[in-house]
Each structure stands twice: as structure tokens, then as C-alpha cells.
Amino acid sequence: LAKTTQPISMDSYEGQEVNITCSHNNIATNDYITWYQQFPSQGPRFIIQGYKTKVTNEVASLFIPADRKSSTLSLPRVSLSDTAVYYCLVAPFTDKLIFGTGTRLQVFP
Amino acid sequence: NAGVTQTPKFRVLKTGQSMTLLCAQDMNHEYMYWYRQDPGMGLRLIHYSVGEGTTAKGEVPDGYNVSRLKKQNFLLGLESAAPSQTSVYFCASSPGRGISGQEYFGPGTRLTVT
Numbered sequence: 001l002a003k004t005t006q007p008i009s010m011d012s013y014e015g016q017e018v019n020i021t022c023s024h025n026n027i028a029t030n031d032y033i034t035w036y037q038q039f040p041s042q043g044p045r046f047i048i049q050g051y052k053t054k055v056t057n058e059v060a061s062l063f064i065p066a067d068r069k070s071s072t073l074s075l076p077r078v079s080l081s082d083t084a085v086y087y088c089l090v091a092p093f094t095d096k097l098i099f100g101t102g103t104r105l106q107v108f109p
Numbered sequence: 110n111a112g113v114t115q116t117p118k119f120r121v122l123k124t125g126q127s128m129t130l131l132c133a134q135d136m137n138h139e140y141m142y143w144y145r146q147d148p149g150m151g152l153r154l155i156h157y158s159v160g161e162g163t164t165a166k167g168e169v170p171d172g173y174n175v176s177r178l179k180k181q182n183f184l185l186g187l188e189s190a191a192p193s194q195t196s197v198y199f200c201a202s203s204p205g206r207g208i209s210g211q212e213y214f215g216p217g218t219r220l221t222v223t
Contacts (some may be wrong), residue, residue, distance in 0.1 A: 034211070043113075043214025044152065044201045087151065097212060098168065099144070099152040 004088045009104040020103050022088030025069050032038045033064060033071045034097065036087045044087060044099070048073070075105075083107045111135055113215035115200050121221045122169045122190040130185040130218050132200030138201045141183035142167075142212065143175060145196040152199060158183055160206070 012018045024033070024073040032051050036044040048055055050062040050071070061074040075082055085102040116131040133139065139160050144152040144167075154167030158177040172194060174186045183202075187194060197219050201212040 041217070043201065044212075045214070045216055046211040056176065097142075098154060101151040 001019050004090055004100050005053050006086075006088050006103045008094065008101070009106070011106050011108065012078055014079055015077050018082070018103070018105060020075075020086055020088075021070055023070045023071070024088070024090045027068050027090055028092070030092045031068075031090045032092070033062065033068075034089045034091070035060070035062065035073045036089065036099075038085045038087065038102070047086075055084045064091075078105075078107050080107050080109060113200055113202055113213050115198075115215040115218050117131065117218060118216070119219045121223065122187075123223055124191060126190050127186070128220075129187075130198055130200075130220075131167050131203035132183045132202075132215060133181055134183075134202040134213070135181065136204070136213065137180070138213075139180075140212075141177065141206045142201040142203075143173070143183065143185045144201065145169065145194075146199060146217075147196050154186065154197075155169045155176060190220075192222045194220065195222045196220060201203070 017072050034049040035047045038044040048057055048060050048062045050064055052064050055062045063072045085104050085105055087099050087102040089097045091097050113134045142157040143155040146152045153169045155173050156170055156199040158164045158165050164175045170183040176184045197217045199217050200215040203212040
């Protein structure tokens, strides 16, 4: 399974756009990139998944460059309720997910 | 539709005691997983199952056993609890890595071993 590297923590203010970048230099051809969000005392929640280029849903956007060695989760206009830990995962579409330590995002008023 | 439920929510065990954690899902998912999360850490996969009657080891399987006798249930057993197994345990299910390709998590079980 591809190893991922993401910042341990990030700070932001309400209303700002937040971009969290994840490095996965040894991503394989059949790997997908998935992001999860976890609030304290809760299980992780799926945010977005992609293979290449750009994916957008009602919560976030995921940007994946052509070489796929990194990906960026973009959260538009964050609010206090976006304070959470964000996990980047890389795995084949038919395989189990392995979580790293994630990025702890703190949003300030 | 309750999604993924876990029983119990909290439990305190003494070293050497045994217990079983129950995970149930009502989404007819094929895949089920057990993770543990220690304070300030990410989730680590203990065991998983890709279908009724099947189980497989994850990253940290030692000290745990699992069973998937029914498709909707995935049991995690601790035969002889140790303080190192103090953690929050999350169960998850997924339809398989097909078109959906995402996991749904339960609320967690907080286990303390003294």
C-alpha cells in the first residue's frame, strides 16, 4: 500500500479556503485517493475520492496532478464546525484502507 | 436504517478478562472492518472481512480474534485483555470496493483495561 505524508496540523480562520496537501510518491496505477474527516469521539466520515484530475462534491474538491504523486483537499470557506482531523488514504479500489495519523485542522473565529 | 451500530459503547475490563465487541450493519454490505484508535493517533486496522464466513488480518491483529457468522454482524473478541488494548474501537462496513468504494463507521466503543 502506498505511504502517505500530510502535515500534522493546520490552522485557519472562518471563511477562508483551506488546502491540505498529501504526498504519495509511490502511488500505484490502480490506487485511488480517498479523504476522510473525523470529529472528536466519532468515527471517520467519507469526504471525497478520486483517481486523477479534479473531483468536486458538495463538501470539498480534490485536486490530483497528472503524476498523481500528491493530492490536495480543498475546503471552501471553512467554519468552526470544520475543525477536525483529515485523513488522506491511498489504496487499490478493491482493497482495505489503511489510515495514517492525519492532519488536525483548527478553525478559529 | 441505523447504519453501523456498536455494542457496548463503553467498557472497563481488568487485565486477563475477556469480552466480545459486537458490530452490526443494516446496509447489506459485504465488507466489514475493526479498527483501533489510541489517543492522538490515527486508526489502525485490526481485522477485516470481505464476506460472510471470511476474516483476514490487518495491521495489528495480535491479541484479537474475529468472527463473521452472519453477513450483518462482525464480532471482535479479546480473550485475555491487556492494558495495551485500552483504546477506542471502531467498526466499519463497505459495499466492497466497487462503485461506492467508501467505508461507513460506527460510533466507537471506548475500552479501558486496568
